[in-house]
Amino acid sequence: MQDSVLYEKTGRIALLTLNRPEKLNALDYATNDLLMALLDRIEEDEGIGAVILTGAGDRAFSAGGDIHEFTESIRRGTEEAVREFCRRGQRMTARIEAFPKPVIAAVNGIAFGGGCEITEAAHLAIASQDAVFAKPEINIGIPPTFGGTQRLPRLAGRKHALELLLTGDTFGPGRAYEMGLVNEVVPGDRLIEAAFAMAERILRHSPLAAARIIAAVTRGLNTTIDEGLLIEREQFARMCASQDVHEGLDAWIARRTPVYAGR
Template identity: 40%
Template sequence: MEFVTYEQEGFVGIVTINRPKALNALNSKVLEEIDEVFSNVNLEETRALILTGAGEKSFVAGADIGEMSTLTKEQGEAFGKKGNDVFRKIETFPIPVIAAVNGFALGGGCEISMSCDIRICSENAVFGQPEVGLGITPGFGGTQRLARIVGVGKAKEMIYAATNIKADEAYRIGLVNAVYPQTELMEMAKKLANKISKNAPIAVRACKKAINEGLDVDMDKAIVIEEKAFGSCFESEDQREGMNAFLEKRKVEGFKNR
C-alpha cells in the first residue's frame, strides 16, 4: 500500500489515509487502496474500525482536483461511481466504523466521514461540501448523506452556499458525536472502539444492519427487520453467556463472536 496503512490493536483495526503532503486528498489510487484494505479486514479478529488521516492538518481535504479537472461527462460519472462504491462498502461494512476526523474534512473528506457509523473530531476540524464553487456537485454521496444526517435545510445551505463549518457547529447540528483536543482524538476513538468491541459482536453487527436497512423503508417493514435481527441473536453462544451472566449476577467472561 502506497497511501493507506492498517494497524491491528486487539479487536480494533485502524485505517489511516496516508498522503499528508496532499492533505490526504482522494485520487483513484487512494480509493482503490481503501477498498482493498476493507476487503482484507479479518472479521473474526476485528470488532470495530477507526478511519483517520495522517498528520494534524487534514483528515481528507477532498477528492484530487488535479485528477478531476480534465474529466469528461462519462469519466466524471465513472469517478463518482468509484468513490460511491467504496464509501457504500464502508457504510454497509459488517462492523462499526468510527471516523476520527483530525482537521479538514472537505468534499470527499466530509463524504467519507459520513459513510462511517460515528464521527468524532478534533477542535481544528472543518467540514464542508465546497463543490459548487468548483462548478460541480458533490459526487461521493454528499447530496444524500448530509441531508439524512443534519436535515434537509441545513444540508442545502451548506451545499448551495459552499459553507464550511467548524467543529463546534458540526457538533451542534449533529454531524459529529463529540469534539476533542487534537492530542486526545485517537485515544478517545480507541476508547470508544474498545467499548464497542467488549459487547457481543454478533449483536452489534445485527444492530448496524437493522439500523441501516430500517432507515430505507417504512416503519412497518423496519420493525420486521428488527424482529429478524433480534431473533437471529438467540442462535448464538454469546446470547446465552450474556443472559446467564446477568441472571447469575456476574460479569460476562468474554464474548466469543459465535
C-alpha cells in the same frame, strides 16, 4: 512508494490512516481502492472488532477527491467520469456505512468534500477542535458525488444540509456536533485516544449484536417505519440463533461478564 492508506492493528482495533499528507490526504483512485481492499481484509479478520479511520499529518483528515485526477476523467467524457469517480466514491462510502464492524472517523483537520462524506458514512465520528468541514463541490460546479446530497440531509435535516451544499461555506466542529455529523469534539492531542476509548466501549459487547444493529439502522433509515420494524425483527431472529445471545443472557442472570467469541 509509500502506501496511501496505512494499516495498524492494536488488540481488536484496526487503525486506518489516509496517508497523502502532502496532498491533504486527497482521495485519488488508488487510495479509494486500497481503502476498500483493507476493509475487505478487516472484515475477514475475526480478531478485529472495530475500525478507526483518520488522516496523516496535522492539517487534514481528507480534503476530498483528487481534483486533478477526476478532472481528467471528466475531460474524457461523462460515462468515464461517472464510472471512475462517482461510482467508485459511492461504493466506498456505502461500504463504510454498511460495514458490519463499527467504523469510527477520527477527524483531525480539514474534512472537505469526500472527507466530509466519509464522516457522514461512518457509524460514529469524533472531531478534533481543529477540524474544519465543508461541502465545497459547488465551487467547482458539481454536486457532491460520494453520497453527500443524501446522507447529510438525513443527519442534519434538509435546510441545514442545503445551506451547506448550496453555499460551500466551511463550518467548525461545534456546528458539526450540533447537526449530528460527529458524536464528540475533543482537543487534538486526545483525538486518537478518544476514538480508541469509544471503540473499547463498543468492544465490551457481542460483535454479532453490533453487526445486527448496524444492519438494522443502515437498512431501516431508507425505508418506512413498518419496513424498518420488519428489518429489526429479522435482525433479532438472526441473533436468537447465535451463541452470543445465550452467553449474554446467561452472564446477565449469573451477574458475570459475558465472554463472546473473538474477544
